[in-house]
Amino acid sequence: MWKFNEGINIPRVGEEIKTSLLALCEKMDEVVRADVIYNTLPTSTHDMILSMDVLDKAALQKYATSREHVEIADTLIKPNTNSRVAIDYMV
Numbered sequence: 001m002w003k004f005n006e007g008i009n010i011p012r013v014g015e016e017i018k019t020s021l022l023a024l025c026e027k028m029d030e031v032v033r034a035d036v037i038y039n040t041l042p043t044s045t046h047d048m049i050l051s052m053d054v055l056d057k058a059a060l061q062k063y064a065t066s067r068e069h070v071e072i073a074d075t076l077i078k079p080n081t082n083s084r085v086a087i088d089y090m091v
Contacts, residue, residue: 001046003083014038014048017076021050024068030059046085060088 004010018036025034034052054060063069077084 001049001085002077002081004047005080005082008080010038010047013080017048017072020072020076024072025052028063030055030062046083
């Protein structure tokens with residue numbers, strides 16, 4: 001989950017991040033399911049969430065360290081957000 005910086009055009013930036021992340025997930029066989037939501041209710045503490053299922057820990061590591069993921073994080077997510085919360089777990 002991320003919280004956008006003050007003044008960010010959430011519909012524009014949110015859609016750009018969503019499109020980029022989902023396109024990456026679609027290309028990776030390790031990702032079973034992915035969804036990005038940025039139209040949260042006012043009661044939310046964060047503005048955007050990426051929810052995804054991967055095959056295993058190795059698949060998560062491959063996704064997280066992929067060149068494309070790092071580029072999305074460095075160019076779209078980090079410059080536009082000020083808080084990140086992550087929970088990784090096994091089912």
